Amino acid sequence: MRALRLLEWKSDPVLVEVEEPVPGPGQVVVRVGGAGACHSDLHLMREFEAGLLPWGPPFTLGHENAGWVHALGDGVRGLEVGQPVAVHGAWGCGSCDRCRVGMENYCDDPGAAPAPMGGGGLGLDGGMADLLLVPDARHLVPLPDGLDPVHAAPLTDAGLTPYHAVRRSWPKLVPGSTAVVIGVGGLGHLAVQILKATTAARVVAVDTRAAALELAAGCGADAMVPAGPEAPAQVRAATASGRGADVVLDFVGSDSTMALGASASRMLGDLTVVGIAGGTLPVSFFSVPYELSIQTTYWGSRPELVEMLDLGARGLVVPRITTFPLEKAADAYRAMEAGEIEGRAVVVP
Ligand SMILES: [Zn+2]
Ligand SMILES: [Zn+2]
Structure with a gap:
């Protein structure tokens, strides 16, 4: 064979x-x-x-x-x-x-x-x-x-990995909450759909590619934000009352996407790093919102x-x-x- x-x-x-x-x-x-x-x-x-x-x-x-x-x-x-x-x-x-x-x-x-x-x-x-x-x-x-x-x-x-990442954050994805998906590729486009199918969260998608943001829209995302220097403010503005995202799912995992995730997060939120681009995020008492939980997931x-x-x-x-x-x-x-x-x-x- x-x-x-x-x-x-x-x-x-x-x-x-x-x-x-x-x-x-x-x-x-x-x-x-x-x-x-x-x-x-x-x-x-x-x-x-x-x-x-x-x-x-x-x-x-x-x-x-x-x-x-x-x-x-x-x-x-x-x-x-x-x-x-x-x-x-x-x-x-x-x-x-x-x-x-x-x-x-x-x-x-x-x-x-x-x-x-x-x-x-x-x-x-x-x-x-x-x-x-x-x-x-x-x-x-x-x-x-x-x-x-x-x-x-x-x-x-591509489905199971984001399903697990979304599922573990379900208690935070109540009506009025916001979830951010960074990277709308093989996993991210399914993450958008999983969030829409299993939670009441508003979904914000971030990507560098216009075609990926179009895909996110087709998958039901509520707001699309192009990656770049304006992204942190735009993502935050797209969350309810501008207070930040309850859950951020980072399907890239680079220095810049993790920094974006931390800056877009709400106090008590989840920042879940799924992508394996190998970035790092400095964490200190004042560098991230209070009680932000930061974790990786595998499959x-x-x-x-x-x-x-x-x-x-x-x-x-x-x-x-x-x-x-x-x-x-x-x-x-x-x-x-x-x-x-x-x-x-x-x-x-
Ligand atoms: Zn894989
Ligand atoms: Zn075993």
Whole structure:
């Protein structure tokens, strides 16, 4: 079968022929219907080097995947060949307290996981291939009616990651509140929709690109602010009574976006950094609003994926996608790097 593999750090992935995977006991092979191309894959190709992560190449890319059950290993029950499924992509140890409640993205015993703090497409072989070996059937969530694998794939990361970030701030997103989304790309355009579908907050979107602000408007954002020197004042002015944002979700994570997030926040607010641009934010007693909570988040849990897929199946959250055949996956990454993709690029083997 074909697979798009990262063979070493700081290199472009290559499409190669590899052996078809065979499921061992408890494992499942999925025929890939869609594999999302994520910005973090670009970081894998360009920036990471040996020793930075507990895992490394060679492996097949693609960590947001959905498809159909292709083959079942011994002892797997509750799934049938041909059934459409989404893959929860964080593969933890499976037996710590966190993993037992489906929060494998925060596994407490990552050393016992097949790829510590990784998964398929992140150290182990991912979904940019005809077939994907899933090491345990527990990572699969059956697709609800109304959702196809091509649209479900981006919901497993580009949807699940902002869903988790929004969900943890729900108590602050009451009527009258404001949420700010910085960066309206693959994750940000879904964050806008998730906020509109699950909260009463007014949503303000910020991006450098006019096309991204148009996308935000199409996704239901209430106000659009171009990034730049005027942005802090404009964002604040777009919040109720100018008092600042109750929740800021930063999908970029650079020095400037984090500074914007802090300056736009309201006292008692949440500033959640999701993007991995590697910026820092100096925090001291007088530098940020009182009781502003600042946190990073990583991906989401399996129960949250079930909820995310329900929002997708009911048409409340719809990813804007551009599809590429597997032979053209490199083009998907090039277009993404050039900022030319609206929403998410999905590779369809
Ligand atoms: Zn990702
Ligand atoms: Zn665990």
